[in-house]
Amino acid sequence: MEKYFLDAQDLTKTFPAPKGGDPLTVFENQSFGINKGEFICIIGHSGCGKSTILNVLAGLDEATSGVVLMDGREVAGPSLDRGVVFQHYSLLPWISSLRNITFAVRARWPSWRKEQVLHHSMKYLDMVGLAGAESRKPSQLSGGMRQRVSIARAFAIEPKLLLMDEPFGALDALTRGIIQEELMKIWEQTNQTVFMITHDVDEAILLADRILLMTNGPYAHIAESVIIDIPRHRERTEIIHHPNYYPIRNHLVEFLVKRSKELANPEMRTQVEPRETRKRVYPPNVNPAADVNSSSNKIIDLEKHKA
Amino acid sequence: MLRSLTARAAVLSMVLLVFFLGVWELANQPPEAKEALTEYERLMGGSEPQARVPNPSEIGKLAVAELSDPFYDKGPNDKGIGLQLLYSIKRVMFGYFLAALIAIPVGFLVGMSPLMHKALDPFIQVLKPISPLAWMPLALFILKDSEVSSVFVIFICSIWPMLINTAFGVGAVKKDWINIARTHELGKLRTAVTVILPAAAPTILTGMRISIGIAWLVIVAAEMLVGGTGIGYYVWNEWNNLDLTAVVFSILMIGIVGMLLDMMLARATRLVQYEE
Numbered sequence: 314m315e316k317y318f319l320d321a322q323d324l325t326k327t328f329p330a331p332k333g334g335d336p337l338t339v340f341e342n343q344s345f346g347i348n349k350g351e352f353i354c355i356i357g358h359s360g361c362g363k364s365t366i367l368n369v370l371a372g373l374d375e376a377t378s379g380v381v382l383m384d385g386r387e388v389a390g391p392s393l394d395r396g397v398v399f400q401h402y403s404l405l406p407w408i409s410s411l412r413n414i415t416f417a418v419r420a421r422w423p424s425w426r427k428e429q430v431l432h433h434s435m436k437y438l439d440m441v442g443l444a445g446a447e448s449r450k451p452s453q454l455s456g457g458m459r460q461r462v463s464i465a466r467a468f469a470i471e472p473k474l475l476l477m478d479e480p481f482g483a484l485d486a487l488t489r490g491i492i493q494e495e496l497m498k499i500w501e502q503t504n505q506t507v508f509m510i511t512h513d514v515d516e517a518i519l520l521a522d523r524i525l526l527m528t529n530g531p532y533a534h535i536a537e538s539v540i541i542d543i544p545r546h547r548e549r550t551e552i553i554h555h556p557n558y559y560p561i562r563n564h565l566v567e568f569l570v571k572r573s574k575e576l577a578n579p580e581m582r583t584q585v586e587p588r589e590t591r592k593r594v595y596p597p598n599v600n601p602a603a604d605v606n607s608s609s610n611k612i613i614d615l616e617k618h619k620a
Numbered sequence: 621m622l623r624s625l626t627a628r629a630a631v632l633s634m635v636l637l638v639f640f641l642g643v644w645e646l647a648n649q650p651p652e653a654k655e656a657l658t659e660y661e662r663l664m665g666g667s668e669p670q671a672r673v674p675n676p677s678e679i680g681k682l683a684v685a686e687l688s689d690p691f692y693d694k695g696p697n698d699k700g701i702g703l704q705l706l707y708s709i710k711r712v713m714f715g716y717f718l719a720a721l722i723a724i725p726v727g728f729l730v731g732m733s734p735l736m737h738k739a740l741d742p743f744i745q746v747l748k749p750i751s752p753l754a755w756m757p758l759a760l761f762i763l764k765d766s767e768v769s770s771v772f773v774i775f776i777c778s779i780w781p782m783l784i785n786t787a788f789g790v791g792a793v794k795k796d797w798i799n800i801a802r803t804h805e806l807g808k809l810r811t812a813v814t815v816i817l818p819a820a821a822p823t824i825l826t827g828m829r830i831s832i833g834i835a836w837l838v839i840v841a842a843e844m845l846v847g848g849t850g851i852g853y854y855v856w857n858e859w860n861n862l863d864l865t866a867v868v869f870s871i872l873m874i875g876i877v878g879m880l881l882d883m884m885l886a887r888a889t890r891l892v893q894y895e896e
Contacts, residue, residue: 373799391802403796407818407894416814420804452895470804 317346318506319370319474322593324379326365339365340533342379344593345525347474352500352507354517355535356565357527358573363510364478370508371397371476383474393421396472400479402459404451410462411447414438414469421470437469438462440499457488461495468499477509481516490549493519501546514565518558519547525596526568529577535596536576539564542602557602564601641676648675674865679872682865697857699849701870705877708843708850711767712835712881715774719831723779724824727786728812731820737787744783752777752838756845766846770839777838778831785827789820821892829885836878851877 324343330336339362347353355363368374370381372391381388383395404413414434419425425433438447441461451459460480467475480496481489493516500507500520511517517524524539542557552558650672690702730737730744752773759769793816801811843852851874858866 371803373802391799391805393803393805395803397799397803399796399799401796403800405797405800405815405818406896407821407892417804420806450895 318349318351318384319347319508320382321345321366321370322380322382324366324369324376324381326362326369326374327377338532339530340527342594343534344379344595345535345538346595347506347508349506350504351522352509352520353523353525354509354511354521355525355527356511356514356517356569357533358529358569361527361530361533361573363527367397367476367478367508367510370474371395373397393470394473396467396470396475398460398463398467398475398477398480400482402451402456402463404459404462404466406451409448409450410443410454410458411435411438413451413462414466417466417470434469437465440468440502441465441495455488457484457492460484460492464492464496464499468503468505471503471505473506475505475507477507479510479512482512489513489516494549496520497547514562514569517541517565518543518561519549519552523598524565526565526573528573533577536572537568537599538596540598540600542600560601564599645675645677648672672864674868678865679868682869683872686866686869696848699854701851701854701873704849704851704854704870705873708839708852709877711771711843711850712774712832712839715771716778716832716835718771719775719779720782720828723782723827724786727783727824727827728790728816730783730787731790732812732816737791744780748780748784750776753841753845756842760846766848770842770846770850773842774835774839778835781830781834782824782827785830786820786824789823789827790816792823793819818892818894822889822894825885825889825892829882829889832881832885833878836874836881840874 322344325341326339328337328339343366355366357363365374369376370388372388372395388395404410405416408416411431411434414437415430418430418434422430435444435447438444441464443458443461443465446454446458451462454462460483464480467477481492484492497520499505507520509520511520518541521541524541525535526537526539527533528536539561541561543552543555543561686701690700691706692698692700693703726740730740755773755776756769759772760766763769763772797815797819798811801815806814839850840852840855843850844856847853847856851870855867855870855874858864858870
């Protein structure tokens with residue numbers, strides 16, 4: 314079995330029972346992996362536990378059972394190795410946008426000199442096109458600019474894994490498009506490993522190497538890992554003309570509209586088999602564009618795909 | 621012409637003041653002497669059969685006299701108004717900052733730890749509603765010093781609003797901001813100083829503002845009790861001297877100093893205020 318850079322093994326999250334009710338199992342025995350440098354998006358309906366998975370990866374939340382290994386080591390608690398971009402920006406409102414970044418950079422490299430911290434922070438603020446707005450407080454920035462600061466902060470600490478929880482969910486379509494492109498540009502420059510939650514199918518196709526599809530909760534699980542077989546560098550305006558675009562898009566939409574419901578069966582509960590003997594199941598890799606390329610097999614091996 | 625709200629409000633305030641003082645002055649004239657004073661009446665200090673509340677003009681005259689030399693000291697029963705106010709302010713400051721020194725760290729503890737919150741809450745709830753003056757006999761007995769006792773009374777009355785507001789502000793810090801601290805691996809102390817303190821500062825300062833108001837209310841009463849020096853003692857002493865003009869004047873001064881203290885805290889609150 315191949316070794317993933319980030320390996321989530323048999324994650325289960327159960328919330329304790331509210332008074333008189335049954336405990337709620339959001340997802341159960343969920344395994345998946347992320348390779349170094351990969352851009353992974355995860356799509357699923359609200360309530361399927363995407364954010365919980367992200368918080369477990371971040372170390373902000375704990376899984377009821379199961380482990381997350383990163384670089385062979387277990388994730389226990391939050392760490393500067395895993396940067397997080399939250400949906401609501403999460404900037405500290407009482408300090409300027411630049412200070413929001415230097416705050417993170419200083420936490421990452423406590424021994425750095427002041428100029429070094431400042432230089433490094435400005436570099437990333439510049440990267441998201443906010444040079445000139447460094448002294449403004451978050452309240453004086455638009456939503457799009459705030460999210461840019463938040464992205465700059467996450468990239469600036471150069472984490473091994475970047476986690477993004479619907480980072481563009483609160484932005485209007487135009488701003489969203491612009492920031493998506495900026496994000497792609499920075500990602501290509503930094504070769505950052507990214508795990509991102511999104512609701513937007515087109516956004517996921519544009520950004521991701523693979524998209525994890527999650528069924529509806531409770532007892533949600535990642536049904537497939539869809540390979541986005543569209544070469545980089547992608548442009549928003551050109552990617553839609555690529556022959557693989559629509560097969561992929563249709564596959565995703567079909568999943569979200571139909572199969573996410575059909576596959577969500579509470580009988581998925583695997584408590585019958587003891588953990589020790591059960592085989593760990595990773596979601597199968599699927600390439601919806603394989604038919605277009607006249608390949609007979611839809612389910613392919615990731616390693617072959619990469620070669 | 622007077623378009624600005626502030627200007628119009630100022631004019632209205634002046635009109636109200638003049639009207640109020642005018643009515644006071646005119647409605648409160650001493651009765652005309654019906655006939656020449658007898659020898660006896662002159663010896664007894666005038667023709668007025670009854671004591672009157674002083675008129676604004678008399679108070680104004682006294683105010684000018686007092687404020688032109690506010691810091692004179694001619695023995696225990698004759699000190700300038702400025703000196704008396706300074707005594708009171710000094711006591712308030714001692715008690716108040718001592719309270720802040722304890723209330724803010726304890727408030728942090730209560731706000732950050734659910735265990736401490738549950739454990740300390742009953743004590744706070746019982747001690748909070750006790751009138752600070754009720755502590756006075758106990759304080760005098762234990763501390764054996766009227767000066768220290770009045771500082772203690774200020775301490776005990778200003779600690780609660782600060783403690784409760786700090787705990788509330790600290791407890792209400794957004795989870796997102798705490799998560800920032802956690803994902804950046806900040807230690808407990810650094811989280812408290814760099815994230816929680818600035819986030820809760822406006823609420824803490826609001827508590828401090830409430831406290832200074834209460835402390836200023838209480839010091840007057842405390843000084844009436846313990847005597848010696850201070851604006852509270854001054855008011856009571858002038859009442860015993862039957863000098864109502866001085867009483868009204870010092871009431872006015874208490875109001876002005878209280879307002880200034882409140883304004884200072886309001887300004888400090890604005891400094892730490894942030895917009896989300």
